[in-house]
Amino acid sequence: MTVVRDVPKQLFIGGGWRDAESGRTLSVDNPATGEELCRVADASPADGQRAVDAAVAAQAAWAATAPRTRSEILRRAYDLITARTEDLALLMTLEMGKPLAEARAEVAYGAEFFRWFSEEAVRIDGGLMTAPDGKNRLLVTRQPVGPCLLITPWNFPLAMGTRKIGPALAAGCTIVLKPAPQTPLTSLALAAILTEAGLPDGVLNIITTTDAAAVVEPLLRGGQIRKLSFTGSTGVGRILLAQCADTVIRTSMELGGNAPLIVFDDADLDTAVEGTMVAKMRNMGESCCAANRIFVHTSIADEFASRLATRMAALTVGDGTQPTTDVGPLIDLAGRSKAHDLVRDAVKRGATVLTGGQLPDGPGCFYPPTVLTGIAPESQIIDTEIFGPVAAIRTFDTEDEVIAAANDTEFGLASYLFTQNLDRALRVAERLESGMIGLNTGLVSNPAAPFGGIKQSGLGREGGTVGIDEFLEYKYIAVPVG
Ligand code: ADP
Numbered sequence: 001m002t003v004v005r006d007v008p009k010q011l012f013i014g015g016g017w018r019d020a021e022s023g024r025t026l027s028v029d030n031p032a033t034g035e036e037l038c039r040v041a042d043a044s045p046a047d048g049q050r051a052v053d054a055a056v057a058a059q060a061a062w063a064a065t066a067p068r069t070r071s072e073i074l075r076r077a078y079d080l081i082t083a084r085t086e087d088l089a090l091l092m093t094l095e096m097g098k099p100l101a102e103a104r105a106e107v108a109y110g111a112e113f114f115r116w117f118s119e120e121a122v123r124i125d126g127g128l129m130t131a132p133d134g135k136n137r138l139l140v141t142r143q144p145v146g147p148c149l150l151i152t153p154w155n156f157p158l159a160m161g162t163r164k165i166g167p168a169l170a171a172g173c174t175i176v177l178k179p180a181p182q183t184p185l186t187s188l189a190l191a192a193i194l195t196e197a198g199l200p201d202g203v204l205n206i207i208t209t210t211d212a213a214a215v216v217e218p219l220l221r222g223g224q225i226r227k228l229s230f231t232g233s234t235g236v237g238r239i240l241l242a243q244c245a246d247t248v249i250r251t252s253m254e255l256g257g258n259a260p261l262i263v264f265d266d267a268d269l270d271t272a273v274e275g276t277m278v279a280k281m282r283n284m285g286e287s288c289c290a291a292n293r294i295f296v297h298t299s300i301a302d303e304f305a306s307r308l309a310t311r312m313a314a315l316t317v318g319d320g321t322q323p324t325t326d327v328g329p330l331i332d333l334a335g336r337s338k339a340h341d342l343v344r345d346a347v348k349r350g351a352t353v354l355t356g357g358q359l360p361d362g363p364g365c366f367y368p369p370t371v372l373t374g375i376a377p378e379s380q381i382i383d384t385e386i387f388g389p390v391a392a393i394r395t396f397d398t399e400d401e402v403i404a405a406a407n408d409t410e411f412g413l414a415s416y417l418f419t420q421n422l423d424r425a426l427r428v429a430e431r432l433e434s435g436m437i438g439l440n441t442g443l444v445s446n447p448a449a450p451f452g453g454i455k456q457s458g459l460g461r462e463g464g465t466v467g468i469d470e471f472l473e474y475k476y477i478a479v480p481v482g
Helices: 002-006 045-063 067-083 085-096 100-123 159-171 184-196 212-221 234-246 269-285 298-313 333-348 399-406 422-431 467-471
Strands: 011-013 016-018 025-029 036-041 127-130 136-144 148-151 175-178 204-206 227-231 250-254 259-263 291-297 352-355 370-373 390-396 414-418 436-439 472-480
Touching: 002 036, 002 085, 011 045, 025 184, 036 184, 045 136, 045 175, 045 204, 045 212, 067 085, 067 100, 067 159, 067 184, 085 100, 085 184, 100 159, 100 467, 148 159, 148 212, 159 175, 159 184, 159 227, 159 467, 175 212, 184 204, 212 234, 227 234, 227 467, 234 250, 259 269, 259 399, 269 291, 269 298, 269 390, 269 414, 291 298, 291 399, 298 352, 298 370, 298 390, 333 370, 333 390, 390 399, 399 422, 414 422, 422 436, 467 472
Parallel strands: 148 175, 148 227, 175 204, 227 250, 259 291, 259 414, 291 390, 370 390, 414 436
Antiparallel strands: 011 016, 011 204, 025 036, 127 136, 136 472, 352 370
C-alpha cells in the first residue's frame, strides 16, 4: 500500500527522523486481516529523554514566536490535512479498522482542531485592572506552560492527536507526543504534514514505543516536562496522576466513560433509534463517549428494542476499506474477547440476544452488532466500558429512578437523553452527573465545544474556547501607581 510505504517509520526528534537507539522496531497490524502492515521504531527510555531534550531546547524560541506565525502554521496544516483526506483516511482504516466513511469523517473532525486553534492562537488575552485599594494596578498576562507530554489512544488516531497538538502549539508549547503503539502511522504522517506547514525543528517530537510505562515514567519524574495531557483508560490515568504528583506537573485527563442513554416515553422514537445508532455504533462502539447503558421507558421498550435490533442486524460487517462496510473490526483480539465475554456474562445472567452475540469464524477482529435486553443488575456489562458494537438495554419507570441508575457509576463523561419535553430535558440534564450531554442526538464531539468529563472520567477540557487554557499559565504583575 503506497499510503503505508510513504509514512516515515522512525522516531521524530529535533526535526529529524531517526531509528530507536536499540534498533528495535514494533509491528503495526491491520485488525481486518491480522497481518503486519509495517514496522516502526520502538523507543527506549533513552530515546524518550532525547525527545524531551529536543522539546526543552525548542521551547523558548517557540514561545517567542508571533501568535500569528503559530496560527498560520496550524492553518496551513489544516489545509494540508484536508487536501490529503483520502490518504489519511485510508491510513487510519488500515491501522485501526474503522470504515473509510468514518475515517474521512475523522479527518474532517481532526483537522478542524487545527483550524479552530489557529483562530484561538491570536486571541490569547490578558487584562489590566485597578485593585480595590485604588492604588495598585493588576496587570495579567498569559504564557505557555512549557514542554508538554501528550499521550494518545488508538481509537481516533488523528483527532486525539490534533485535539492536543492544536492548543499546545497555539499556546506556544513544545511537544513530545506518544501515540498508541497500535496506531502510530497517523501521528507520524501528521508530523510530516506539520513540518511541511513550517513547524520549526524540535517543537513537535514523536516517540513510538511498546514500552510506554518504562519510557514515560522517567520523563514525568525528570523535572523538564511541565504538562501532561492524556487520553486513555482511567486505570492508566490514575498511575500517571500519581507520577505527576511528585513534580507537580499540570495535567489534563480524558479518561474512561460509562455513558447512559435514556429514552423517555415522550421521545420521538425515530430520533431516539437514530441517535442510539450513532451513540452506540460510531467507531464500532470504540469511543469513550459510546452509549454503554441504554435505559428505555417500560412502555416503549419492546418497540424501541425491536427497531434497534432491525437496524443493527442490517449493518454490513467487514474490512473497512470496502465501500459497503458499515462496521469494521475491533482493534485487536483482546478487544473482541472483552466484548464477547461481557455478552456471555449478561446472557448467563438471563439477558436475551435480539441480534448478534456470536463470534464469527475467519481472520480479523470482527464482532457482530449485538442487541441485548433484560440485563440483570449484577451483569458485568453495566459497570464495564464495552468498547464494542453491543447495545445493552434496560427498562425504567420513573424519572427519579433512571437518574439514580444513570448516575450510579464512578464515571461522568457523556450522557444522552431523548425526550420532546423541554422542561424534562433541562431538569434531567441538570441532574445527570456528566461533563457532556447529547439532547436528542447521539453525537456530542465538536471542536468548538468543551469536551471532557467529571468524576473519574477526567480533569480539564479539550476544544472550545477553554481548550487553550489547559496549556497556558497566568502571570500577574503588580504595578503601584503613585
Ligand atoms: P487502551 O486500553 O484504550 O489502550 P490505555 O490507557 O492502556 O488505553 O492506553 C492509552 C495510551 O496510554 C496509549 O498511548 C498507551 O500506550 C499509553 N499507556 C498505557 N500504559 C501506560 C503507562 N503505564 N504509562 C504511560 N502511558 C501508558
